[in-house]
Each structure stands twice: as structure tokens, then as C-alpha cells.
Amino acid sequence: MKQIAILIALLYSTLNLKAQEVKFRDNIDKDSLFTISVQKLPEHMREEYIKVYNEGKEHEKEFLLLMISMPRSSKQELITNYENKKSEILTLKSEYQKLVPKNYIVEIEFEPESKILTTNEEITIKIYKKKDEEKNSEGNEVERNDGFEVVSQNWNLKPESKELEDVLLSINWTSQTISEIKKLLKDANCISIESGMTTTIGYARSGMGKYFYKVFDEILTSEQKEEYNDGCQYIFYKENIVLEFGGGAIGPQCFERE
Incomplete structure (x- = not known):
């Protein structure tokens, strides 16, 4: 105790x-x-x-x-949602790819208004751009390990706020774009999406952790199945779908055991 x-x-x-x-x-x-x-x-x-x-x-x-009292989810709920919403999840992936500008990666998450806390709806959006290797570096860019650099990272933005509007302008998005993405996520019963070589779709938060789908463009090879099936962070599900669990600052760091 x-x-x-x-x-x-x-x-x-x-x-x-x-x-x-x-x-x-x-x-x-x-x-x-x-x-x-x-x-x-x-x-x-x-x-x-x-x-x-x-x-x-x-x-x-x-x-x-x-x-x-934080939201709770599970691996089984993650799987059940995919089976029930497979078509909507794949539509979310394809339609979102059309919205993200070429050579950009954009991650967005919608956090609804809390029923027990005094927090209103908020939006997190992170924008990365493929690094121009020919451009002279000033030494102050924040880079990822995949050749992309950070354009902006913004947490807890208020819908319809000037701050959000300014962020959206950097990728030529509008409030209508946000409404479209929000509807696609709602139809898929998901809360976030990140573009890239592999699309990562957030299903639900659980405590300080989060459950995801990684949706590949093609059916995974034997090598990829091995890489994305460590039983902790990743579980190969089937075809082009990998289940992912991201641990938070505290709490579980791996998928729950059977």
C-alpha cells in the first residue's frame, strides 16, 4: 500500500x-x-x-x-472494431492520404469534451515535411530519423481558434478539411490518424496508453510480419494490418497477455 x-x-x-x-x-x-x-x-x-x-x-x-477514471480499452476491443469497421477504416486511410500535401506527414487527433472534467474539445496536430537535402541547413531544424523535419507540433488547440487556423494554413487546410477528417474518424470509430509510408490510425486511449492500427499499402512480407510481431508493441493481425500499443508515462508498456 x-x-x-x-x-x-x-x-x-x-x-x-x-x-x-x-x-x-x-x-x-x-x-x-x-x-x-x-x-x-x-x-x-x-x-x-x-x-x-x-x-x-x-x-x-x-x-x-x-x-x-481515464478511458479504458483492450486488444479485443481493438480487433472487434476493425472487424466491424474495416470498410470505414480503409476509407479513412485512402481519403486522408488525398488530403495530406505531397512530401508531408500530418498527424491529427481529436479529444472530445470531457463529461467529468472542465475540459472542452481539443485538437492535436503535428506536421512534418520531407527535408530538402540540397537546402543549406541553418542547424536549427528538428529532424526525425526518417528524413522528415518538424514544421510544427501543436497540442490542445481549440476548434475554430485563430491558432488552429494559422496551423492549417501551412498545409492549405481549412475548417472544412477538419470537419471532413473528423467525420471520417467518427465513421471508423477512431480518434487519430497519421499519414506516412504506413498509415497509423489511433483507435482509443486506455489510461495513459493508446491502441492503434498500422495499415500498410500491401500485404506484409515474411520479413515484415516478423518485424511487426514482437508481442509487446506490435502484433501482426492479418494481411496488411498490424495492431500497435503505445505505452504512456506510467502503466502498461505492452499489449496485455491472453
Whole structure:
């Protein structure tokens, strides 16, 4: 139990999760929400979490409640969604590729308005451009390891904001483009997409982790199947589809075991 208490204290002091900005909505009964949320934890952990919550200070209680009330998903839900939404997922991939300018990689995620926190809908968008090898480098570009450099990385943008509009202008997108992408994602029951040699589609967040589909243009070769089937970050599913799990700052770092 002491280990959990220490972990919560460390996380609160280091991550803080925008503690000054994120608050629970006034109509939320936090004790009732905790009672419901703690039941989603493995049975052997519940007693310890309940003890820490009951003995904690108010800010510690809120932080613990925030952590355990985060959305949860699973590998099985990831697979089920693909089987139910295969056509929509493939349409999302092909239509999104048409929207991204040549020699660019664009990643976008929509975070809906929270029902329990005072956070509104937000958009994260990251833009990368293929590096011009003939261009003289000023030494200040931020590069990836795939020959692309960072144009901009923007988190928590507000819809219809001037900041978002300026970001979109850099790739000739408009609010209509955003609406189109948002609908494509909704139809596929997904939350994010990143273009590139392989399209990476975010299905759902789970705690601080996230489940993805990696959609290749062609059926994977034997070598690719081996590369993308480590049983931790990647699981080869079938044909041109690889399942991916990205771990967060804390929590699971690999797919759950059967």
C-alpha cells in the first residue's frame, strides 16, 4: 500500500496533469465516481486504492480519481472494431492520404469534451515535411530519423481558434478539411490518424496508453510480419494490418497477455 501512496505522490508532483487548469465539473460526485471507477481495477488492487483514497488529502484524492477514471480499452476491443469497421477504416486511410500535401506527414487527433472534467474539445496536430537535402541547413531544424523535419507540433488547440487556423494554413487546410477528417474518424470509430509510408490510425486511449492500427499499402512480407510481431508493441493481425500499443508515462508498456 505504501508503494501506491508514494507512486501517487510522485506522479502528482512531477506530472501534475495541468492541475491548475483541469478541474472536476461541479455536478460530479467524486466519491460516487471513485466507487464506480475502482471496480474496473483488478480485484487484488482495489483494497489498496480504496485505503489510499480514503486517507489521502483532497488533491491526492482528485489525482487518484483522475487516473483510475481515464478511458479504458483492450486488444479485443481493438480487433472487434476493425472487424466491424474495416470498410470505414480503409476509407479513412485512402481519403486522408488525398488530403495530406505531397512530401508531408500530418498527424491529427481529436479529444472530445470531457463529461467529468472542465475540459472542452481539443485538437492535436503535428506536421512534418520531407527535408530538402540540397537546402543549406541553418542547424536549427528538428529532424526525425526518417528524413522528415518538424514544421510544427501543436497540442490542445481549440476548434475554430485563430491558432488552429494559422496551423492549417501551412498545409492549405481549412475548417472544412477538419470537419471532413473528423467525420471520417467518427465513421471508423477512431480518434487519430497519421499519414506516412504506413498509415497509423489511433483507435482509443486506455489510461495513459493508446491502441492503434498500422495499415500498410500491401500485404506484409515474411520479413515484415516478423518485424511487426514482437508481442509487446506490435502484433501482426492479418494481411496488411498490424495492431500497435503505445505505452504512456506510467502503466502498461505492452499489449496485455491472453
